[in-house]
Amino acid sequence: MKRVTYFADKNYKVGEVDPNLFGSFIEHLGRAVYTGIYEPDHPLADEDGFRKDVMELVKELNVPIVRYPGGNFLSGYDWTDGIGPIDKRPTRLDLAWRTTEPNEVGIDEFMKWANKSNIEPMLAVNLGTGTPKEAGNLVEYCNHPGNTYWSDLRIKNGHKDPHNVKVWCLGNEMDGPWQIGQLSAEDYGKKAREAAKIMKWVDPTIKLVACGSSSAEMPTFPEWDRVVLEHLYEHVDYISCHRYYENLGNVNDFLGSFADMDNFIKTIASTADYVQAKNRSKKKMYISFDEWNVWYQKKVELKDWEIAPPILEDNYSLLDALVFGGLMCTLLQHVDRVKMASLAQLVNVIAPIFTQKGGPAFKQTIFYPFFQVSNYGRGEVLNTLVDAPTMETNKHGEIPLVQSSTTYNPEDNTLSIFALNCSEDDDLLLDAQFRSFGSVKIIDHLVMDGPDLYATNNFDSPDNIKPKKYDISSEAGEQLEIKLPKMSWNMIRLQCETKL
Structure with a gap:
């Protein structure tokens, strides 16, 4: 059996995990909202029309923040x-x-759902057809206590207390020709800067996310990010990035998609650091990695102008879950720069949760690695040293057979190892060394694997693919x-016997 040397030390850390790394995304797209989170006629709908079964699954995932209302939808949306x-x-x-x-469903309904689901909202303002003034009006509607036109309108609409939204996105994918109101980096930078000024004048406590490149494959990447940040560096707190992966x-x-994500993050971080140096800041x-997932971008023929048609409804396989786990490890490895991330999306649309109109909901295969890392990947990410065999890929060159990340949670004195074995032929033996933690003991080892990489979950077999307990010493x-x-995804939890 091939061996992998794995060394973790309490003194070598990447950084603290920001809980917002485990965020998600709800767009007015397909069935994400209607028959996703909201279905008033459903047997499990609450008094506001929200599906309680979906809310329970969202709570199980421990999602702290959700981006809304888009996405491409945003750039043509009038929030009023x-x-x-x-x-x-x-x-x-x-x-x-x-x-x-x-x-x-609009801003007020989304805020009701977010409050019921224990979620902080990440709202986005329209900088396609929208204006900086309209962006400021929305902040006033949501956050100002009262005695102004927009805040009094919120109160009139039944919401006396401010929504107090603290994280805002300045548009969506404004570099893309598919975007309503596409702008050059120069024009977007100017428009977003004016919106940022107005929004922060209305509420100086908010955090802002600038619209970065929509993909590493855009011909303007990373020049777009440089130009945008030169306009916005002192006005925003994050630069966004988006990246999707599929089996071609x-x-x-x-x-090996994790290697691409790793390079993408490093390029964005280095571009931001260049602007910091240039500005003497x-x-x-x-970084807010506010769209990421496995997404099969296949064309679906639908009638135009339907309400909530089944768009982008991927049914994820075991293989997809393995790749997804590798991507989550990459996000953890960059917690020093990636402070927020939004799994796109949360329900029905390329999502871990899938619903049937009027019927049940089930967990897709990608639900499980997200659940594991979101719930057990809190605390500190360790800068783990890994010496593993490699394999050659056409797209990424040579990559390690093991993609992994290790976290230490001081609250319960546990270590969590998340590991993807990419080898199609070999089990691998992890020679894991934890000397600085004293004696450790395995308390859980959960594995996702199986003979059929393309097996999925569905309404007839909702538990076909799920983690299983592995024999532990x-x-x-x-x-x-x-x-x-x-070919497995692993979560190994270790109890440290000595409190550090």
């Missing part, structure tokens, strides 16, 4: 269409996805041997 009495709201064409938007026929390339720019020590089955 979604406030006030529902029966008086206009029905609009959504040009981004060629659907019809009934506006039954080469399993090794797909498994003392401020460090952080009862021995304790400063050095442990941990078996990683071939």
